[in-house]
Amino acid sequence: VPDPVAAVALAWTTLLLLGGGVVLLRSRDTLHRVLALDVLVSIVVVLLTVLSYLRDVSYYVDAALALALLSFVATLVAVRHVTRGRPF
Amino acid sequence: LTEAALDGLGAGLLGLGLLLATAGLYGLLRMPDIFHQLHAGGLVTGPAVLVILLASVTTKSTGIVTSAALVFLFVLITAPLAGHAIARAAWLRPDADGDERPDAVASLVSLGSAGMRTLVAYDGSEAAKRALALAAELTGTSGSIVVAHVAAPLGEPDFAGSPDVEDPEQELLLAEARSAIARGGVHAATLRRRGDAATELIAAGDELDVDLIVVGSRGRGPFTSAFLGSVSASVAGGAHAPVAVVGPATEVGDGPILAGVDGSEASLDAARVAAALDRRLGRGVRVVLAYASHSAPGALAVPEAREELARAEEQRAEELLGEIGDTLGVPGEATQLVQDESEPGALVALARDVDAALVVVGSRGRGALRSALLGSFSTRVVDDAPCPVVVLPPGARASSFD
Numbered sequence: 501v502p503d504p505v506a507a508v509a510l511a512w513t514t515l516l517l518l519g520g521g522v523v524l525l526r527s528r529d530t531l532h533r534v535l536a537l538d539v540l541v542s543i544v545v546v547l548l549t550v551l552s553y554l555r556d557v558s559y560y561v562d563a564a565l566a567l568a569l570l571s572f573v574a575t576l577v578a579v580r581h582v583t584r585g586r587p588f
Numbered sequence: 589l590t591e592a593a594l595d596g597l598g599a600g601l602l603g604l605g606l607l608l609a610t611a612g613l614y615g616l617l618r619m620p621d622i623f624h625q626l627h628a629g630g631l632v633t634g635p636a637v638l639v640i641l642l643a644s645v646t647t648k649s650t651g652i653v654t655s656a657a658l659v660f661l662f663v664l665i666t667a668p669l670a671g672h673a674i675a676r677a678a679w680l681r682p683d684a685d686g687d688e689r690p691d692a693v694a695s696l697v698s699l700g701s702a703g704m705r706t707l708v709a710y711d712g713s714e715a716a717k718r719a720l721a722l723a724a725e726l727t728g729t730s731g732s733i734v735v736a737h738v739a740a741p742l743g744e745p746d747f748a749g750s751p752d753v754e755d756p757e758q759e760l761l762l763a764e765a766r767s768a769i770a771r772g773g774v775h776a777a778t779l780r781r782r783g784d785a786a787t788e789l790i791a792a793g794d795e796l797d798v799d800l801i802v803v804g805s806r807g808r809g810p811f812t813s814a815f816l817g818s819v820s821a822s823v824a825g826g827a828h829a830p831v832a833v834v835g836p837a838t839e840v841g842d843g844p845i846l847a848g849v850d851g852s853e854a855s856l857d858a859a860r861v862a863a864a865l866d867r868r869l870g871r872g873v874r875v876v877l878a879y880a881s882h883s884a885p886g887a888l889a890v891p892e893a894r895e896e897l898a899r900a901e902e903q904r905a906e907e908l909l910g911e912i913g914d915t916l917g918v919p920g921e922a923t924q925l926v927q928d929e930s931e932p933g934a935l936v937a938l939a940r941d942v943d944a945a946l947v948v949v950g951s952r953g954r955g956a957l958r959s960a961l962l963g964s965f966s967t968r969v970v971d972d973a974p975c976p977v978v979v980l981p982p983g984a985r986a987s988s989f990d
Contacts, residue, residue, distance in 0.1 A: 583676075
């Protein structure tokens with residue numbers, strides 16, 4: 501990936517992150533917030549991936565994997581809490 | 589040339605991914621409800637991330653490609669799962685977005701304000717029929733009964749299906765139950781719900797502000813219930829009114845109503861509820877205080893001291909029962925002391941001996957799994973008693989029978 505392209509992509513993703521923040525602030529209830537946070541984490545994963553392309557190092561992607569893992573578990577637990585009133 | 593082609597491919601993939609993410613975010617902001625928003629959000633969490641990770645093949649670093657491949661696999665699996673979990677929660681949730689779910693229509697007719705209000709869960713099973721009969725008996729002609737049937741959610745909310753189809757089977761069941769009650773002269777209304785049975789029943793009980801909830805139980809043991817889920821146990825743990833659990837082999841006996849107390853404030857409510865229920869049944873109430881003689885250290889060496897201690901315990905129990913009888917107006921003579929036995933076993937045995945009509949006990953409201961592991965007094969009584977058991981969930985209003 502050419503460096504200028506990656507740099508532009510990085511800037512764009514940062515803007516998307518702000519957009520995700522707007523979605524989170526506009527969410528009406530818990531489930532909307534869970535969805536907004538899920539999307540927000542995806543954008544951060546994208547951000548970290550593009551950053552690793554730009555700097556040509558791999559460990560940003562590893563951080564993205566850890567983040568995606570956490571987000572998945574958190575989503576499932578939060579959703580269970582909404583339906584059952586308790587996480588387990 | 590290959591260099592330029594790779595660069596072009598990488599730039600293209602990045603651009604496509606960002607375009608997908610932007611479109612998804614825009615949809616998330618514009619779509620009207622959670623189901624539509626999930627569709628848009630899925631575009632970001634799934635395809636957008638995957639396409640951008642795919643762009644890693646155009647970098648010349650093997651480290652990045654391996655790491656990205658791992659994330660790619662992970663996202664490929666978890667993104668749909670997370671989306672499905674959110675959609676399922678939105679579908680099962682009692683009040684989606686504050687607007688009526690089209691299929692959760694409550695066909696509520698005017699309920700009389702006087703008398704007792706009873707909610708009965710009815711699914712046509714043998715236990716449910718017993719529950720219906722018990723509800724009619726306890727409510728009497730002055731009160732009203734709401735027969736509720738909770739059907740499974742309409743499968744997956746598919747795109748072609750219309751969500752407000754009425755379930756003919758559900759209608760038939762409820763009509764059958766209502767006519768059975770009406771024959772006894774009790775005012776009855778029906779309630780149709782969809783979703784998780786226990787959640788919907790507890791919610792319906794709150795909305796209708798009922799005095800009593802009656803549910804049938806399939807009579808599975810504590811462990812089977814913990815793993816397969818027991819609607820009656822969940823309702824008895826989480827409702828805000830007393831819950832009568834009718835097992836598959838229980839009969840309303842000819843004897844009195846037993847109220848199990850241990851001296852705590854919560855258990856006094858059990859005695860109050862028993863007294864209130866007795867106003868309709870007229871069988872008399874027996875307040876049962878279950879206690880075991882504790883062996884004090886060193887007492888074994890001195891037999892006289894042991895007897896002394898036992899006498900003291902007995903005296904304390906007598907005093908407590910006397911107090912309960914005075915404050916609640918429950919006949920004081922109708923008391924019983926149980927000694928040297930495990931408490932649920934003693935209460936169940938006594939219920940069998942006197943052919944009890946009902947047993948009333950308080951519950952600490954542990955969940956099914958924790959009850960199975962830690963042991964729950966109310967759960968064991970429900971499982972073993974020969975008659976229907978009224979459980980007072982920890983959140984039940986003490987005033988519900990005034």
